[in-house]
Amino acid sequence: MAPKPMLPELMQAHGISRRGFLKYCASLTSLMALPPLMAPRVAHALETAARPSVIWLSFQECTGCTESLTRSHSPTIEDLIFNAVSLDYHHTLQAASGHAAEAAREQAMKDHWGKYLLVVDGSIPVGNPGFSCIAGISNLDMLKETAAGAAAIVSVGTCAAFGGIPHADPNPTGAVAVSEIITDKPIINVPGCPPIPVVMSGVLAHFLTFGIPALDELGRPKAFYGETIHDRCYRRPFYDKGLFAEGFDDEGAREGWCLYKLGCKGPTTKSVCATVKWNNGTSFPIEAGHPCLGCTEPDFWDNGGFYKPLSVPAGDYRKYGLAAIGAGAVAGVAGAALARAGKARAAAAHENVDAHDLEK
Amino acid sequence: MNNPYFDLLMWARGPGFDIALIIFAAGMVIRVVEILVLGRKSDKAPAKGSPVGQGIRTVFSRSIPRKGLINYAPVTYLGGYIFHLGFFIALFFFGPHLSLFDSIFGFSHWWPEALSFQWPSFGRVIIESATALAILALIALMYSRLTDPVRRAISTFDDYLVWLLCVLPLASGYVAVNKLFGDPTLMLALHILSVELLMIAFPFTKLTHAVTFVLSRYYNGAIQGRKGAES
Amino acid sequence: MTATLERGLNALREQIDAPVASFFSSCVSCGLCAEACIFYRETEDPKYTPIRKLDLLRRIWKSEYTLFGRIANMFGLMPKVTEADLTAWEELVYDSCTMCGRCTLVCPVGNDLTMMIRKMREGMSAAGHAPTELVGAAGRHADFGSPMGELHPALHAQIKHAEKETGIPIEMDKAGADYMVLLSAQEIAEYPDVLAAMSRIFKKAGITWTISNDGFEATNVGIQLGNRDVARTLVTRVVEAAEKLGVKGVISPECGHAYQALRWEGPNLIGRPYKFEVVHIIELLDHLRAEGKLKTKGKDTTKVTFHDPCQINRRGGINREPRNLMHMVASNFVETDDAGTMNWCCSGGGGVGANERATDLRFKAFNRKKAQFEKVAPDKIVTMCAYCHHTLEEQLEEHNMDIEVQGLTELIGEYLDDE
Structure with a gap:
C-alpha cells in the first residue's frame, strides 16, 4: 500500500489553515465533553495519529450513513478525519470491486490483525443469512470473520446499532444489531438515521486520541447521547408556556411553537441534534418544522407512530373502550336486575307489622 | 437491541392502557348503570319547590362550603380544594394531556367543526405549581387522616390506597417533566403506568365519587328541593 | 309476630x-x-360520625346491590350483618341522632345521611332494636290515639277552656270547614294556649276550622321509630278523618316530625296524594300576614331570639316565614349564631328526647345551644315546634338558665289585633 499523507499535509492540500484545524479540535473537545485544556492534546493526537487501518462493512443499510458523512458539505474537516485513518475497505467508496475488493479486506485484516477498527453500518439478517450477501459471503459470516481480528467495532447508524429499519415490525429478514452477534469485542454504538457527521467523526477522533469513550447502557457515547433533544431544543420555551402547533400549517406551526402534539419524540430521544445541528450547524429537523422521529433510539420505527404524541396511547384503545362501555352497560343492567330481584324478594317477604310487633 | 425503558413505555401506551381503559370504562359504566337502573319510587307528595331544578343546582352549589364549617375542618376543606383544583389543572390543562383527550375523544378528527373545541393548555409555571400544591395538599390530608380521630376512625384500606394512587401520577409526572432523576423515558413510562393503576382502581374504590357525585348531589338537592328546603 | x-x-x-x-x-x-x-361536636367521640352510623346499611348495599360487592361476597369477603351488629348500632342510630339534617347539608358529595338514618331505623325497628320508649309510645298511639295514651278527655277540656277564654266556639268534626287542625300530644298536654291563639287568629282572618275526634293527633311515632307500617297506620287516621270531613286543608301544628310525617312522608306511605293540602301553621300565618289578614298591634320589647326546629326549617324549608312573623311582634329580635337553615338541634328530636338511655348524651349535646343562648342572652326563646319547646324548657332548667320559651303561634296570638 502506498503511504498516505499525514493530516497536516492533507489540510494544506485542502486549503485549511492550522488555525481552522485548532478551532475544530476545540469544538470537538467540547462536544466530547472533555475539559478545554484537552484541546491541544486532541490536536496533537490527531496530527500524529498512527493512521490505524479501518474496515467499513455495509450490510442491510441504505448508504445514508455514508452519504451523511461524505456528502454533507465539502470539503470538511470531518472527511479529513477519515483521511487520517487508513480506510482499507468500504465497498461504496473504494475503487476496487469484486474479488479485488475482498482481497483488500483480507489483506488489511491479515496486516493489522487485532489492531484494526471495524466500522459497520446496516443490520444483519439472521432469519436467512442469504437475504444479504456481499461477494457471495453472507453478512453474518462476513461480520463474524472480520470482527474476530478487530480491536473495536463502531456500529454506525441505528441499523447497525439497534437493528433499525430492517428490524422494524414485522422484521421479515430477522435483522439484528451488531451487538447481538458480536459479544466479545468493545462496541461503540453511534445511532441515528443517519448519525450527525460530526458525531461520527467525533467518535472516531475520540477513539484515535483517547480510545473508547464512556458509553451509556445502550452502548452510545455519553458525550453525544447524554441529553434528550427536548432538553436542549430551542422550541422548549413554547412547551413550557403550553404553546403547541396543532397542525403543520396552523398558526402555531408558523410561529414555531412546540411540535409535541405533532408527535415530536424529542422528550425521549437522546442526541445532540438540537445543539450541533446538521449541515455545518445550519438546522435540524425540529428547526425545519418537523417533529423529531426519535431515530437514535431502538425501535424508533415502532414506537407508536411518528405523528402520534408521546402522551397518546398507541394501541387500539378506542375500539376496546367502546366495547368496554357496551359490556359495562350490559353488566350494569344485569347487576341492577339482580339487585332489583333481591329487593322485590324482600318486598314480597315484607310482613305488615303493627306497633305491637316491634319487640323480640 | 432493545431499550427496556422504551419497551416499558410502549407497553404502558399500548396493552397497559388498553387494559386500564377497559377496566375503567366497563367498571364505571357498571357502577353508574347499577345506580340508575335501581331507580326510586316516584314521590307522591306534591312538590313545594322544584326538585329537578334544585337537584341540578345542587350539583354545582355543593362545591361551595357551608358557612362556618370551614373552621372546624380547615385541613379537609382547604386540602380538599387545593388537591382537586391542582389535580384538575394538571390533568386537563397540560398540553400533552390535551393530546391524550383529543386522541381519545377525537375532537379534532371526528367531531363536527363547531363541536371540536379544544381548550388551551397552561404553561409550566401554572401546571407545576398546581402539581406541587396538589401533592402538598395530599400530604396535609393524609396527616389529618392519620391524626384526626374522626378521619382515622372512618378510614379503611380503600382510603389509604386511593391516596397513594393519587400521589403517584402527580409525583411521577412532576419528576418526568422536570427530569429530576431517572431516565426520561422510564419516568414517562412509570407516570403512564401510575395513571393506569389509578384508572383500574376507579370503579372499585371511593374514586367512583368523581362520577357519582353528580347523582348524589342531584338526589340531595331534589329531595330537599321538593320540600322547598335549602340544599 | x-x-x-x-x-x-x-x-x-x-x-x-x-x-x-x-x-x-x-x-x-x-x-x-x-x-x-x-x-360529635359536643362529645368529640368519633363513633358518632354520621356516616359510620350507616355502616350496616352500607354493607347490605355493597354485598347485595353492587355487582362487585356481590362477587366479593361470593368469596366470603363481605362481613355479614349480625344481631350483635344491630345491638351495637342502636346507640348510633337512635340515641345519637336526632335526624336534624345538618350532615345532609354539609356533605360535599351531597349524601342525604339523615334520610339514610331514617332508612336504617326501618331495619332496626323491624328487627326489634328500637328503643323501648318509642315502641311503647307506638303501642299507646295505636291503641289509644296518642303516644301519651288516651287524650280525648284532655283535648275536650282544653277546647272548652279555650272557648271560655276567647268566647269563640270551636266546633269539632265540622264537615266542610276550611281547615282541619291537628295538635301534637305535647301541645294538648303542656301548651294548650295555642288553641286559643289559633281560635282568635282564624276568626279574625275569616277562616273556618275544626278538629276531628278521629284524627287530631299530629305526631307520628312511626317516623321516629322508623317503621313505615306503623307510620302508615297513624297517618291514615288523619287522612281518613280529613277526607271524611271534606276539608280543603289540614294544618300541621307546631311539631317538627309531624310536618315531615304529614306533608312529605304521608302520601308515600299511603301510596297516593291526599285530597286536601297540608300546610304548616307558621306557613299559613305568614301567608295570612302577606294577604293582610293577620294584623298585630304592639310588640314584645324584651330581647327575643328564635330557635329553628330542624324538621320544619332545615328539612322542611320554612325559614323565612317565622322571621317575617317575629319581626311583626318583637322589636328586639336577635338571632343566635348559625340561626336559620344551619341552626343546631335542641337535642331532643328524632325520638332522642323520649329515649331514657340517651339522657346524658342529650344533656351534653345541649351545650351547643346553651353557649349560643348565653352569647345572645335573650329574655325569651320563641320556637315553632312543641317538642323543641318542651326540650328547651327541660334543658334550660337542667342547665340552670332562666329563659322563657314560647311557641310562635301563641306569641302572635298575644299581639293579635282583633278589634
Missing part, C-alpha cells in the same frame, strides 16, 4: 334505592359530616 334479624335485614333491603346507592358510592370518608353533627 316477633321481631327477627331476618325481618330487619329484609326491611333494610327494601329501603335501598338509587339515591342510597349513589350516596354510598360517593362517600370519600372525609369526615365532614362529623363536624356538622351535634353529638
